[in-house]
C-alpha cells in the first residue's frame with residue numbers, strides 16, 4: 609500500500625505516484641482477458657515514465673516521435689521491441705535509425721514515409737519490416753488508394769501487415785466489430801489483388817477507462833466481446849496497441865489544499881496543482897466526479913466544494929460540487945487513475961508553474977524519485993543570450 613503520508617512529508621506536492629505493483633496487476637489482467645496469441649503493444653505516449661517498468665511484461669512499444677525514441681533508447685529498451693510510428697518521420701530521423709539500429713517495425717503513414725523507408729532500405733541494404741497504417745479518415749495513415757500504390761511500388765520493404773487506430777476511449781463493441789470487419793475485408797482484398805500475405809494486424813481499439821463515479825461498466829464482459837471480435841481475424845498475428853488501458857490505473861496525483869474561501873457561488877478549495885497536471889478524458893468543466901480520496905482520513909461533517917487549481921483561468925477547475933468531509937488547508941486530494949496522459953499531455957507550461965515530481969513505487973515497495981521538480985520559468989524565459 610502506498611504511504612501517502614510519508615510521500616507528502618518527504619517529497620511535497622503536487623506529485624505523481626506511479627504504482628508498479630498496480631501496473632503489473634493491470635497488465636496481467638489484460639493478458640488474461642485476451643487470447644494467448646494476442647500481443648500487447650504499449651503506446652509510450654500515454655506515460656513515458658513507466659516504459660522501462662513494463663518492458664518485461666509487454667511485447668512491443670509504439671514510439672511516435674524522435675523524443676519518444678530518445679527516451680526509450682536511453683532506457684535501453686530493446687530495439688527489437690520498437691515500432692516506430694506516427695506522422696512526420698523525416699529523412700534524417702529515419703536514416704539515423706536505419707543506419708544505427710535494427711528496429712522491429714516502422715509504420716508507413718504517407719507516400720513520403722514509404723519513399724524514405726524504401727530508399728533507405730536499399731541504401732543500407734537492410735530489410736526493413738513495415739506496417740502500412742490505414743487511415744480512419746483523419747490526418748493519420750494512408751488512404752486505400754495510397755495503400756495500393758505502396759504495395760505496387762514497393763521495391764525493398766518487407767510489408768508485414770496493417771496498423772489501424774481510430775481513436776481513444778472507445779466503449780462501443782459495435783464500433784470495434786465494424787472496424788475489425790473492415791480490416792478483415794480490406795486485408796483479404798489486398799492479399800488477393802496483390803498476391804501477398806499480411807502476417808500481422810496491429811490494432812489500437814482505444815480501450816476505455818471509466819474515470820468517474822457512477823460510470824458503471826462491466827470491463828470483463830467488454831474485454832470478452834473485444835476478444836471475440838479479435839478472434840475473427842484468422843491466420844494473422846494480432847497486436848493490441850494500447851496506452852490508456854495499460855497505464856491509467858497505476859497513477860495517483862497528490863495535491864494539497866492551500867487556500868479556502870466561500871462566496872455567493874459556494875465553497876472554493878484552492879490546491880497547489882491544477883489542470884496543467886491532470887487530464888481526465890471527457891471531464892466537461894469538471895461536472896463529473898473522478899475517483900479520489902481526501903487525506904488525512906477523519907470524521908467530520910460533510911460540505912460541498914469546488915476544487916480549483918493554481919492557474920489564472922476560470923477553467924482550472926478539477927471538480928465541481930464535490931461532497932466531502934469538511935476540508936482544511938493542508939489536506940491532500942489524491943486523484944486516481946491518472947497514469948495515462950496526465951504527465952505527458954497536460955498544458956504544463958501555462959503560468960510558469962513548476963512541473964511536479966514523479967515518484968515510482970516499485971515492486972520492492974520502495975519509492976524512487978524519477979523526476980525532480982522542473983522549473984518551467986526557465987523554459988518560459990526569453991533568453992536574450994541564446995547563441996544561434
Ligand SMILES: Cc1ncc(COP(=O)(O)O)c(C=O)c1O
Nearest residue numbers: 651773776777812814850851852
Ligand atoms: C496510433 C496510436 N496508437 C495507440 C494509441 C493509444 O491509444 P489509447 O491510449 O486509447 O489506448 C494512440 C493514442 O493517441 C495512437 O495515436
